[in-house]
Amino acid sequence: MTTIWKKPVKTNSRKRRGVQHLSLLLLFVQLVLFITPASAAALSNLKDFPLSSGFELVDERPVKDLNATGKWYRHRKSGAQVYYLQNDDDNKVFSIGFRTPAPDDSGIPHIIEHSVFCGSRKYPVNNMLSQIQKGSVNTFANAFTTSDKTFFPVASKNEKELRNLMDVYLDAVFHPNFYQSPEIFWQEGGHFELASPADVPVYNGIVYNEMKSHYTAVDNRLDRAILKSLFPDTSYSRDAMGDPKETSKLTRDKLLAYHQTYYHPSNSFIFLYGNLNIDDTLKFLDEEYLRDYDQKQVDASIPLQTPFEKRRTVTGEYPLPTKEDRDENTYLSLNYGINEPLSSELILTMTIVDRLLMGTATSPVKTTLLGSGIGKNAYSFLLADIKQPVYSIIAEKVRDEQVPFFESTVEKTLRNLVRQGIDREQLQTIIDMVEYEIRESQAGASRGLLYNQLVLNSWMNGGHPAALLKVEEALAKIKQGASSGYFEQFIEEHLLNNLYSSLVALKPVSAAGKEEPLKTALTDAEKEILFRQQKELQDWQSKAKSSENIPRLTLKEINRQAQVLPLEERTEAGVKVLFHQLFTNGIAYVDLYFDTQDVPQTQLPYLYLLAEMLGNVSTDHRNYRMIDQELNEHTGGLAVVPDTFPHYKKGELITPKLLVSISAVADQVPAALELLGDMAGHSRFDDERRLREILHQIRTHRESALYEAGESLALGRLQSFLSPAGQYDEQGGYSYSRFIVDLDDHFDTKVAEIRRNLKQVAQRALNKEGLIISVTTGDKEYPLFQQNVGRLVSALESQHFSPETYHFQKADKKEAFITASEVYVVAQGIDYRETGRQYNGHMEVLRNVLDHGYLWERLRMKGGAYGAFSQIDDGGTISLCSVDDPNVKETIDVYAQTGEFLRRFQPGEQEMTSYIIGAIGVMDDLLEPWEKGRVAAARYIRGLRQQDIQQVREEILSTSPQDIRNFAPLMDAFRRARNLTVVGNGEKIMQNQDSFDSVVDIFK
Ligand SMILES: [Zn+2]
Structure with missing residues (x-):
């Protein structure tokens, strides 16, 4: 899911090992x-x-x-x-x-x-x-x-x-x-x-x-x-x-x-x-x-x-x-x-x-x-x-x-x-x-x-x-x-x-x-x-x-104007282009947003599989080894990920895209675009040996990640109970791991089906219709993109498919996963629109109050958990999550008492000011040039305008303690929260077995 303020994640096709916090050694x-x-x-x-x-x-x-x-x-x-x-x-x-x-x-x-x-x-x-x-x-x-x-x-x-x-x-x-x-x-x-x-x-x-x-x-x-x-x-x-x-x-x-x-x-x-x-x-x-x-x-x-x-x-x-x-x-x-x-x-x-x-x-x-x-x-x-x-x-x-x-x-x-x-x-x-x-x-x-x-x-x-x-x-x-x-x-x-x-x-x-x-x-x-x-x-x-x-x-020292990210709409080679003119030291970042609304719901797992295949399978013109070599030679890497864009304040509406991104120094742009066009327009899924190899690699990678899974598994599952975007994204999460295991286990009987599905999904997704290209680079480098984008576009089919309607239902579910961890991640969430509330800037301050005024003290200092935080999105969900937590039941109790804490919230003037400044600090987070382009494109797709962002900023700046106390009834929903995900050691999960609708042992 794409959020507005937080940094996008730079996905890179070259897998790197996980990095542990605070250990520079690694x-x-x-x-x-x-x-x-x-x-x-x-x-x-x-x-x-x-x-x-x-x-x-x-x-x-x-x-x-x-x-x-x-x-x-x-x-x-x-x-x-x-x-x-x-x-x-x-x-x-x-x-x-x-x-x-x-x-x-x-x-x-x-x-x-x-x-x-x-x-x-x-x-x-x-x-x-x-x-x-x-x-x-x-x-x-x-x-x-x-x-x-x-x-x-x-x-x-x-x-x-x-x-x-x-x-x-x-x-x-x-x-x-x-x-x-x-x-x-x-x-x-x-x-x-x-x-x-x-x-x-x-x-x-x-x-x-x-x-x-x-x-x-x-x-x-x-x-x-x-x-x-x-x-x-x-x-x-x-x-x-x-x-x-x-x-x-x-x-x-x-x-x-x-x-x-x-x-x-x-x-x-x-x-x-x-x-x-x-x-x-x-x-x-x-x-x-x-x-x-x-x-x-x-x-x-x-x-x-x-x-x-x-x-x-x-x-x-x-x-x-x-x-x-x-x-x-x-x-x-x-x-x-x-x-x-x-x-x-x-x-x-x-x-x-x-x-x-x-x-x-x-x-x-x-x-x-x-x-x-x-x-x-x-x-x-x-x-x-x-x-x-x-x-x-x-x-x-x-x-x-x-x-x-x-x-x-x-x-x-x-x-x-x-x-x-x-x-x-x-x-x-x-x-x-x-x-x-x-x-x-x-x-x-x-x-x-x-x-x-x-x-x-x-x-x-x-x-x-x-x-x-x-x-x-x-x-x-x-x-x-x-x-x-x-x-x-x-x-x-x-x-x-x-x-x-x-x-x-x-x-x-x-x-x-x-x-x-x-x-x-x-x-x-x-x-x-x-x-x-x-x-x-x-x-x-x-x-x-x-x-x-x-x-x-002081508040006077804070800039009241929200930062404007550059975005200029253009049309090149018949395709809509969003140009973000920024200093990039001569590098061009090109993001293709393919419209995937026409991929049937049942085939969504294949869309995720397609994303992992691109760049790893041969095309009509190159074998996959050449592609790898050329990617290294001409580009700074390829990333392919399905992504959902919930409409601003309307989490029930999503725009699904397949994001294909590549970057290159200016003089490599022509070669990079040609290569990208070949991968997007001419990838082949008929080499069964290669398909088996890739599937097996994905499985190995996924399985070892799952044993150590924590935060992302817990939040991914939780979001899938709470929102359509979450449910869509989950197709690439735990469900996807199951899907891959099934394909790998039954490869011989399913290979024809795999090939067919990949081909169909590619036809629908990697299509000129509905394509948006987002380009972040300097004014001097743009012409190189402009002159060569035709090489990319001409490789794509232009076929019309009718958009699909997805049926995502919210679910009430309490779920636990037993992993190799000795501690726990405990995540719980609600849909706040059920309480009649709409997103506004005060919620950004609320998030800060929850993170630093409540959860930190109760879960980290008193509970011994390494981390604890809240997530609030404008689409309608609030989640609370603890990390490396020795407790389960006690943490859920802390979540349930959030409303009570807010009712008694009486900050001094200076304390209130700091909650506001901190919320502004999150909005003004440093962004790399490519991140600025990506955030601007996401806002465009979500229908989030500069005046909306400015309004949120003004709401943040005007937040009063009463505004925060007013969230108490909303947070009371955690007393009866119907959704919960716990990931970690078997011991406490089994002790609390009755509180879960399902317990999944990752090792079974
Ligand atoms: Zn530490």
Whole structure:
């Protein structure tokens, strides 16, 4: 479903692994996508820099391609360092980071990252981050823990707000209240809960629950095992995020001692970015914080791991749900430690090598593994934000008899590649892809945050802050070497002949399902203490509502005008075109919206299947391997998704479309459009072998996603009970997984039917009639689109089919899904139009009140859930959802009491203002150029006009506490909500079995 304010999701046909929140460790692949080239000129003449505000200028030099200047300062008294990347970007960034090596597996760095936001000297509020998110127009506010650092970035376009938030962040990291309040450690790290002193204690805590969920995913466990195998002698072998088994053993004293050691200005790395007043900022840093500290020696560096003399072999275990076969589920990974200092050249080379070996449909290592039946899937892991980068090749779900062949198959393929030489054309394509991504990132809306990461990766490891921002030179060098064996040599040296490597096997063991109790043998006196602590925590949490004193902007400082997104209607080659003229750094984003109203309801699952086939099957003119090659060569990727567009305020009316999108740099636009036309107009569905292959891949992918499913499964099912759009979208959700399993299981008998249906659906969907093309690019690039769009359009049929009428009925249903997770997602929803209400801007403020005033406190702080939020759409639904939640029944009770909470809603003036500002902040979220085009097109299709958006904004700005209280009767509908979806562990689902109409065990 398309919502108006929230960012659209950029779907990409090249599947990436799931990314876990707050673990940058896993983010490298994404990180590399955003690397931006910069060439630093030689050290400029260092002016005699007067000691200003206690800072001395260490270094100043231009970072040419970022149109920036880098200034590196050192605070004399405290030893704090500041790097300011100055340019004219309005989206300013502040971040403070510390080197935080993990002393053990209990997750101390991660728990501190959470705990500093639970109140500080100046801002004694338990939920500072939520308070910030609730009441500001920031474009980013969060914190990250990686395997060697913790950093706290915040971004805003408003300089005054940035300063406010800087003050909150600095006070939080240097003066946290957890020294005075043990309750903070209990809440974030964990504590034991007992219904009575006689009860068996159960451990609960926010980080504990977050990591329990994290450890459910096998690939996360594998990443851990890989680091452990390659860094046996350094802290990289330990989990800075926390192994839930160890988290419960952590003591508060250890946590405090750790904070005292590492959260000191001498160990801090402050990053500033964008168009801001630096002199004033340095003065502020000095006067408010840094001058109170004397420099001290902080040893936070992580020693280099001595490379091995021979490959290590390590075997580990992971719990497998009992229903699966234990002899075909081993995870294998071959890992290489790269014993070379981090540099742009190294990162780029590894990125290109990775794409080459594993990244495309024709990559040799990937295709050889899958072709030899070694594993149901193969992927790679590239970690380059640490001192010694790591590269891994992984086979997923390998059958026992294939295990011995994994290592030799990978090595043999590499050896052949080195001996025969890498295909030049393929190599060039991959270099082009990487260059495309660099170019796209230069126009990225939140590029300052990405520079922050790149700066820290080098700076904290002893390099120059700007070292990894310089990419151009490295790229030129690599390109030059490409034809003279540079990559072959790299593979030979760093992979084939590299003894600093390991082979890790994770074997499944049966999951008993039950958690082992963390504390069994406790004396009554000990239990009494735990019981008392739990009471103290509850008391503290109820009192901690506290002064609302986070500094805020005033309503006067908020722009009353809603942003206008460019959209110009044109006609090209007989087709309606929506042109969004924006700076895109020379890239054209082309979105085709095919009308699918003529696809019969019974064939909708095939529409979703068609979306996965496009680009993966051959056409009349190209085989599918050529298509993959050309997509990589000419475009930045292809995405195909069915989407529904509910009419504004009329959720019962939807306009269904098939969105086919592609992007290309200007000179590739003609080739890209021709290719797109061929895929849309001439795809063939008669290659049975290929169909079977794709179906099988989809099934494997879907099944493993389902085991770990949470939020999207819960909300997808819930929406399908509540609205036509939800029901339509669900055809691509859980029902679709069932559909695929059925087709795969009965392929031989159904193949004719599959071919026929795909062909029919393609005829109706991929048709010129009703087509809208949305183009986001610059004025200079548009003519290239205009001159070549005919190549695309002429490939499409123009046939009339009558529109179908869909019958979607709302359903009352309470449903549970048992997955591998140890915790729960609990989602419940209502159709508010049944209570006679219509959508208006006050609801945006209500959403903010629910998220930050109610659910956060009740479900996160008190309940221990990692997340909780509401979703309100203009079509008529409100949903409440918790994530990584240890509770089920208690959470449903919290939902039921929402109306009561609203009835008693009596915010102070300032608090009310922050709810309003926060709601505006969500509307003014940063959008990438392509997102602006997509949002504008969605509004056009939904019939949502600029005056509607302006009206919503005015309603938000005029919201009063009474307007919020007036929602109480509406939210009372949750007392008798007839719809519920719970996803998670079997234990509590079975305990509450009677509350559900159906319980689905994913493993059966
Ligand atoms: Zn966390």
